[in-house]
Amino acid sequence: xxxxxxxxxxxxxxxxxxxxxxxxxxxxxxxxxxxxxxxxxxxxxxxxxxxxxxxxxxxxxxxxxxxxxxxxxxxxxxxxxxxxxxxxxxxxxxxxxxxxxxxxxxxxxxxxxxxxxxxxxxxxxxxxxxxxxxxxxxxxxxxxxxxxxxxxxxxxxxxxxxxxxxxxxxxxxxxxxxxxxxxxxxxxxxxxxxxxxxxxxxxxxxxxxxxxxxxxxxxxxxxxxxxxxxxxxxxxxxxxxxxxxxxxxxxxxxxxxxxxxxxxxxxxxxxxxxxxxxxxxxxxxxxxxxxxxxxxxxxxxxxxxxxxxxxxxxxxxxxxxxxxxxxxxxxxx
Amino acid sequence: xxxxxxxxxxxxxxxxxxxxxxxxxxxxxxxxxxxxxxxxxxxxxxxxxxxxxxxxxxxxxxxxxxxxxxxxxxxxxxxxxxxxxxxxxxxxxxxxxxxxxxxxxxxxxxxxxxxxxxxxxx
Numbered sequence: 001x002x003x004x005x006x007x008x009x010x011x012x013x014x015x016x017x018x019x020x021x022x023x024x025x026x027x028x029x030x031x032x033x034x035x036x037x038x039x040x041x042x043x044x045x046x047x048x049x050x051x052x053x054x055x056x057x058x059x060x061x062x063x064x065x066x067x068x069x070x071x072x073x074x075x076x077x078x079x080x081x082x083x084x085x086x087x088x089x090x091x092x093x094x095x096x097x098x099x100x101x102x103x104x105x106x107x108x109x110x111x112x113x114x115x116x117x118x119x120x121x122x123x124x125x126x127x128x129x130x131x132x133x134x135x136x137x138x139x140x141x142x143x144x145x146x147x148x149x150x151x152x153x154x155x156x157x158x159x160x161x162x163x164x165x166x167x168x169x170x171x172x173x174x175x176x177x178x179x180x181x182x183x184x185x186x187x188x189x190x191x192x193x194x195x196x197x198x199x200x201x202x203x204x205x206x207x208x209x210x211x212x213x214x215x216x217x218x219x220x221x222x223x224x225x226x227x228x229x230x231x232x233x234x235x236x237x238x239x240x241x242x243x244x245x246x247x248x249x250x251x252x253x254x255x256x257x258x259x260x261x262x263x264x265x266x267x268x269x270x271x272x273x274x275x276x277x278x279x280x281x282x283x284x285x286x287x288x289x290x291x292x293x294x295x296x297x298x299x300x301x302x303x304x305x306x307x308x309x310x311x312x313x314x315x316x317x318x319x320x321x322x323x324x325x326x327x328x329x330x331x332x333x
Numbered sequence: 334x335x336x337x338x339x340x341x342x343x344x345x346x347x348x349x350x351x352x353x354x355x356x357x358x359x360x361x362x363x364x365x366x367x368x369x370x371x372x373x374x375x376x377x378x379x380x381x382x383x384x385x386x387x388x389x390x391x392x393x394x395x396x397x398x399x400x401x402x403x404x405x406x407x408x409x410x411x412x413x414x415x416x417x418x419x420x421x422x423x424x425x426x427x428x429x430x431x432x433x434x435x436x437x438x439x440x441x442x443x444x445x446x447x448x449x450x451x452x453x454x455x
Contacts, residue, residue: 215376
């Protein structure tokens with residue numbers, strides 16, 4: 001009996017040690033991208049599954065390419081009648097309009113009228129005439145939000161939640177994990193990453209920022225994310241087409257309908273809310289270094305960016321948490 | 334000296350066996366952070382999968398569709414549009430890489446993130 005108890009104690013200690021040291025990750029293909037949640041104990045799995053369920057729920061509501069989604073319903077009824085979506089979709093659009101106002105339209109959720117003309121998987125770029133015709137349908141101030149209803153007043157207007165939905169998803173997944181008592185996890189929806197607390201050992205979660213011209217695992221900087229903070233990156237390398245010697249990327253300037261050309265190739269924003277880091281990264285990319293960084297810092301958010309010369313800039317709020325490993329080689333295209 | 338097995342010993346062993354089996358069953362539902370399979374086409378990541386995610390995945394490459402199969406912690410190229418089929422002939426891999434040059438495909442089994450990094454913001 002004594003021997004059995006000794007074995008049991010030994011095994012328990014061994015199990016406890018293993019659990020403390022291990023990190024686990026669950027990955028799914030959701031929201032048109034790779035979603036992974038990193039966690040530190042096997043006992044966290046039911047909460048992680050609940051977070052994935054929440055993301056599946058959001059995907060059904062927010063996917064602009066799914067005709068059954070609430071976003072598609074709003075777009076279909078443009079110029080016809082208001083639509084009353086779920087609280088999620090309404091809250092996301094409301095937050096998007098706040099960001100649109102703060103960024104003076106550099107981020108604009110109604111950019112869909114133009115951005116959805118670009119078909120990157122099939123390498124199709126709209127003509128300048130097509131873009132010109134649709135530009136009058138872009139403008140967040142035209143949108144009506146009232147008593148739970150959303151209305152796009154002009155036929156042909158389209159909302160595209162692409163620059164904010166993944167951040168919102170990361171915030172919501174983190175909220176589910178926290179509500180279920182998880183203290184240490186990291187939610188990553190492609191480039192939008194949200195920490196739940198710190199790592200189990202009390203150290204910050206470490207997030208690498210992708211080298212804009214490197215391979216999938218090449219990171220030019222590493223950020224030690226403060227507890228419960230988020231980081232998002234927008235770059236000209238995620239979806240793009242090279243045509244006639246020019247790079248046409250997916251970050252569309254709502255004012256011109258063309259891929260943003262503000263002298264940047266990669267922008268990362270960090271701060272407490274992933275919904276904001278996601279949309280701000282897009283806005284800073286469009287606004288350019290000077291105006292973009294000034295805006296982000298005024299909101300208490302840090303910026304790490306790479307310009308078209310490969311120069312790396314780290315803003316004051318991001319400085320204490322960022323280690324730049326090397327200067328990325330950004331040659332031509 | 335003769336050791337006698339008591340009823341308590343049996344109960345403790347049964348409990349231990351149950352705990353082990355539960356852990357084993359749970360392990361099938363997710364993976365340790367360094368037991369991943371990544372599939373890249375033309376330098377762009379198409380899939381990150383757990384070794385436990387049995388299934389057949391179609392990957393679009395420049396010369397056509399490559400069919401990748403994951404089964405019980407190993408991966409193989411089931412079919413490929415490439416002319417010489419070296420990637421198919423490589424068979425099952427538990428750890429390491431399968432490369433198909435004509436279809437610009439790289440499969441890495443047992444992949445992990447760069448050292449000291451928990452996630453990549455891209």
